[in-house]
Amino acid sequence: MEGQVVMGLQKLRVMIGSTTAIGLRALARLPHGTRLIGLAASYPVIERWLRALLCVYQPFPDIETATKYIRRFIPAGHEHSDVVSQLKQFADVTRESDYPVLFYLSGYAPGLSRVFDLGGGIGNLFYPYDRELRLPATLRWMVHDLPDKEEIVLQFAQSRHENRIGFSRRMEDASGVDLFIVSGALHYFEDELAVILARLAELPRLVVVNRTPFSRADPIVTTQVGDGYVHACKLHSLAATIAGMEAVGYRLVARWPVHERASRVPLRPDLNDTYWGLFFVLEADRRRRDASL
Structure with missing residues (x-):
């Protein structure tokens, strides 16, 4: 039961990340949208908040770090x-x-x-x-x-x-x-x-x-x-x-x-x-x- 709850929460976080990513991509297509996102991300508190919302859709420092993080939420990769x-x-x-x-x-x-x-x-x-x-x-x-x-x-x-x-x-x-x-x-x-x-x-x-x-x-x-x-x-x-x-x-x-x-x-x-x-x-x-x- 506990495992199912954890899996459910992980799926929810990925869904929130997807919604956040869609919203940011839509904003980027608006006039000055890219500048606005850059300005918001320049504030460390806001940037950490956005990263948390984005979940697997956030940027990472390197591929190894990214892979370790995303496998917590979605186990399958190239072998799917x-x-x-x-x-x-x-x-x-x-x-x-x-x-x-x-x-x-x-x-x-x-x-x-x-x-x-x-x-x-x-x-x-x-x-x-x-x-x-x-x-x-x-x-x-x-x-x-x-x-x-x-x-x-x-x-x-x-x-x-x-x-x-x-x-x-x-x-x-x-x-x-x-x-x-x-x-x-x-x-x-x-x-x-x-x-x-x-x-x-x-x-x-x-x-x-x-x-x-x-x-x-x-x-x-x-x-x-x-x-x-x-x-x-x-x-x-x-x-x-x-x-x-x-x-x-x-x-x-x-x-x-x-x-x-x-x-x-x-x-x-x-x-x-x-x-x-x-x-x-x-x-x-x-x-x-x-x-x-």
């Missing part, structure tokens, strides 16, 4: 069955934001031999790309995701009679690949993209970022709340992400807005931005990294 079901549906759909990637990747597609799909879910991105680009028969597409996804990735590929997809548990397998792609997943990582890539012995030749929410200025950690699940995520700075990639030797070929989704941090509407896609090509003389990096 609805998330996996949605990924299976995406395998049969070429979404609007895929087309810029397909356009810029088309000239490179025949020469691709190794692809590393960071946060690749069940490998669902491979299927629309293969339909549109007719990827080489010798291609090896490696999905890197949470360990519990491995069996699902391989079973789904088998159900599609597809032998080009594998699962990687090691980031080191991204070293020197032809294409490193992170679509709808970069915001689940604490580190900047350039920092992740700089750890590799050899940089990937092409890097694609897609369906990723960014911040207009400083990075900020927030949450994505679904029906029965919640993810902690970090909105990296768009400008800093591009600058970091250029610093390690990449050239930005294109960037495009993604309007399929929106991420709105209720307490920091000044940082809200759209989702973006980015296409990078490594400068020829920068592929091998110093051991010191």
Whole structure:
């Protein structure tokens, strides 16, 4: 009985948080609304009160802190069955934001031999790309995701009679690949993209970022709340992400807005931005990294 009361109170707090978030997002769309929210949050007492009301919808200092907090209220995250079901549906759909990637990747597609799909879910991105680009028969597409996804990735590929997809548990397998792609997943990582890539012995030749929410200025950690699940995520700075990639030797070929989704941090509407896609090509003389990096 006591456990049911606690669960009921937790659900109530999440509902209050959702209502508060909706109200703040509506206020932010009004003239001077963003300034008003910023002014209110500048007072420590009001800011603490708003955070308490927002519950899982509040900003956090880092992903680890956010994850520990939100799991007290909503236990399920990326492993939720609805998330996996949605990924299976995406395998049969070429979404609007895929087309810029397909356009810029088309000239490179025949020469691709190794692809590393960071946060690749069940490998669902491979299927629309293969339909549109007719990827080489010798291609090896490696999905890197949470360990519990491995069996699902391989079973789904088998159900599609597809032998080009594998699962990687090691980031080191991204070293020197032809294409490193992170679509709808970069915001689940604490580190900047350039920092992740700089750890590799050899940089990937092409890097694609897609369906990723960014911040207009400083990075900020927030949450994505679904029906029965919640993810902690970090909105990296768009400008800093591009600058970091250029610093390690990449050239930005294109960037495009993604309007399929929106991420709105209720307490920091000044940082809200759209989702973006980015296409990078490594400068020829920068592929091998110093051991010191």
